[in-house]
Amino acid sequence: MVLTLYKLDASPPVRSVYMVINAANISGIRFVNVNTLEGEQLTEAYLKMNPQHTVPMLKDDDFVVWDSHAISVYLLTKYTDDDSLYPIEHKKRALIDQRLHFDSGVLFVALRAAVNPVLFWGESSITPDALMKIKTAYELTDKFLTDKWLVGDEITLADICCVATISSLNELVPIDSNLYPNLSQWLERCEDEEFYKKGNQPGLEQFSALLKSKLS
Ligand SMILES: N[C@@H](CCC(=O)N[C@@H](CS)C(=O)NCC(=O)O)C(=O)O
Structure with a gap:
């Protein structure tokens, strides 16, 4: 598996995914900087993956998902056994x-x-x-x-x-x-x-x- 998070550190939704990664101890993620202040999210390659051109965006092999909430739920449900942050009840x-x-x-x-x-x-x-x-x-x-x-x-x-x-x-x-x-x-x-x-x-x-x- 190759997990890549496209991110800009100052971005609030990116920071929520960072906190989830820290709180749930998820390792092995590669980080790629996308400076949305300079329009780096508008390249053809990025738009092909994410037409909404936002960060954060997660790529898991050839699967792509964006929106911090969707990414966090995906990481917690796929990459941790502990459901305390997102209980199944x-x-x-x-x-x-x-x-x-x-x-x-x-x-x-x-x-x-x-x-x-x-x-x-x-x-x-x-x-x-x-x-x-x-x-x-x-x-x-x-x-x-x-x-x-x-x-x-x-x-x-x-x-x-x-x-x-x-x-x-x-x-x-x-x-x-x-x-x-x-x-x-x-x-x-x-x-x-x-x-x-x-x-x-x-x-x-x-x-x-x-x-x-x-x-x-
Ligand atoms: N609801 C989205 C919001 C994502 C979002 O709007 N991110 C901003 C940075 S804070 C962005 O990528 N803006 C660049 C653009 O819209 O082109 C989430 O939670 O991920």
């Missing part, structure tokens, strides 16, 4: 899946609305629309956090995927612990995890420096 798995879709459909949408105008369209501040989306994202996540982690009292894939996005949002609009106490305590718990320190922190610092160099 139906209700737990359903709640984890709901949080993964929430990450794609609400959290990442808020992040993209904040970041794209700054990185690609010359804006020097976050638009009011993006700020509203971030506020909604924080409010909802704070409400989901009735337990220690996003799904019950054990850490799962839901926490890993959501924290990649939320830690990035936090760099742009710091989470107010008075308004969102559950969310701010959860983020601190995530930051203490070894997989976060190894898989998220370095790329998050790159992401933050890049954005802050463009924000006034």
Whole structure:
């Protein structure tokens, strides 16, 4: 088997796959840098594999899959025997899946609305629309956090995927612990995890420096 992850370290969804690889101890992956800031995802060869031209993308021999959530589930279900991050129990798995879709459909949408105008369209501040989306994202996540982690009292894939996005949002609009106490305590718990320190922190610092160099 040859497993290759196409990646950009600063990318939040790439960082979620890094955290999964770290948390689940998956080894033997080859990493290929694709600088999406320079348009390297738009080559003919890359588009042939992934017409949606995104990172992360995983190639397992001749099988290709993209989207961080799909990649993480594939890695966890194919390359580990331990189901603790993505339990097979139906209700737990359903709640984890709901949080993964929430990450794609609400959290990442808020992040993209904040970041794209700054990185690609010359804006020097976050638009009011993006700020509203971030506020909604924080409010909802704070409400989901009735337990220690996003799904019950054990850490799962839901926490890993959501924290990649939320830690990035936090760099742009710091989470107010008075308004969102559950969310701010959860983020601190995530930051203490070894997989976060190894898989998220370095790329998050790159992401933050890049954005802050463009924000006034
Ligand atoms: N929902 C996707 C989002 C992937 C995504 O939008 N990645 C960005 C980098 S953060 C990208 O590749 N952008 C380049 C492009 O869209 O051309 C995932 O979770 O993987």
